[in-house]
């Protein structure tokens with residue numbers, strides 16, 4: 001059991017407000033877990049044993065082709081939970097869960113969440129709402145890959161990541177970003193170079209610093225706002241103040 005005083009995770013915060021009894025029961029089942037960069041939280045199409053309530057860091061949902069090409073289709077930060085698909089239904093999730101930015105999570109056994117879902121407790125309601133938000137992200141990712149430029153997509157991705165991580169300093173390589181943005185490395189390098197020349201970002205040795213969130217926002221496609229505002233509960237409002245002040 002974790003000694004959780006004030007969780008950073010927005011879903012746990014929501015549960016604490018809406019159903020204190022269920023929240024208290026869930027606390028008994030939470031295990032504090034560090035998330036190391038590059039770690040895989042499960043193998044795609046295999047049953048996950050744990051559900052991760054993110055406290056910090058970023059986990060990517062990554063889709064793969066049979067040839068091994070991969071693309072990030074959604075990201076999860078402290079507004080969300082990773083690996084919960086198995087608790088909602090019988091079909092396994094087709095996506096890999098990869099830690100992009102190291103951090104920390106409270107994990108709970110999938111069987112515990114399944115029990116909450118079956119009993120329709122407040123955990124069920126929170127996960128259903130989050131599931132809808134995740135579907136919105138998946139759809140927006142498809143739209144973004146088809147219609148928006150590399151610069152727009154890079155700007156969108158950096159904004160979403162910085163917003164969730166609560167920092168403008170992102171320890172990421174161009175290779176990792178190219179995979180996440182879904183563009184060739186050369187296109188991402190060119191896009192990053194354009195943003196750096198404009199004084200919007202700076203980078204050196206695997207560290208990208210967003211120097212103006214406001215100007216980065218102007219270079220992003222509409223997908224950042226669409227994803228950020230899709231979570232109509234507390235998430236965007238709770239996340240934004242930290243990053244707006246960076247601009």
Ligand SMILES: [Zn+2]
Pocket residue numbers: 143144145148152153156221222223224
């Ligand atoms: Zn877009």
